[in-house]
Amino acid sequence: MNCKAAGKHIEQYAEGCLRAETASEVKSHLASCGKCASELKAYRKLLNFAAEIRVSDPGKEFWDNYLPNLREKLSAPAPWYNFLKKPLTASVSVVLLLLIVLAPLAAGRISRAVRVRKASAASLETVMGKISSNHEWFAAAIEEYQLASDASNVSEVLSSEEKDRLVAEMTAELMD
């Protein structure tokens, strides 16, 4: 094993992570290579420094109050929104919320559509009625006109009062 290959394995060798065969090759190389042996030494030195680093202890008062503080938190009532932290209940809540918000909107749209349809049907009926009655009126008028045409002169068939009435009635019907 050369230095390059050994260099890749030194840390794993130090941590005991290599297979026996590779570990043995690294060990042999380290015994004969001062440079790689000093690499191993540097690695161990670094970890020793790290292990010696102490964090500051929060002190006796903190530790004395640790359990009482925890007990206080445990006995405090859970906040009302706590159920949202559980994925299942959160999903169900979102669906319910959407239903609560969207259902009236959807219902409103449906009832408005029904109202519009009913209104449309009613006005269609009125229009049809008018058309139907107008149809009779127009049919009568057309018949009269045809009679007049047959006579080749309307003025000969209708008096001036009848012509005025007919025009007035037609105007009124058209304006309605």
Place this chain on the structure above:
Amino acid sequence: MSNQEVKVNSGQEDAEWIGLFLQGKEEAFNRLVLKHKEKVYFLALRVLGNHHDAEEASQEAFIKAYKALEKLKERKYFFTWLYRITYNVCMTRKKTARFTESLDSAAELRDNSFGQGEESVEKDQLKQAVKEMMGILPRQQRAVFVMRIYDEMKFEEIARATGLTTGGAKANFFNAVQKIKKCVRAKYEL
């Protein structure tokens, strides 16, 4: 008594207390807290880097454990389970304060090295460099590094406590080591 035997005995004690707690004896949970509070707090402190977040995270971990204790099947592995909860809390927690641990201790190290020899000062500077680099490692790498160096956990144990594979735990550890080494070597001779 070997390290392994201590762990097994400790696990059996935990299992007994959990049994009592589930029978309605609240006091048994207090015993679990008093026994493990320091390890839980210091893991959180080393990972999150400040006292306030560490206190909150460690208490949150105990509260989660309290609520889910009846679901724990292997009671003798309570501590590994609790450590995993703590790790998860630390990974998901939003930091409310900066990573101050290294700064506090920088002052502490300066005070301690006052009046000491040049070698000791250099050693403290090196320690400080390692500590600062630990502070900027990604949280997962830092957590794995902390478990390996300070809790002397095996990679298999780290994997159980973090949910990583054993290979993943090793990769995180060696990546952390590489970064620290590179940073320290840029300033000092190892």
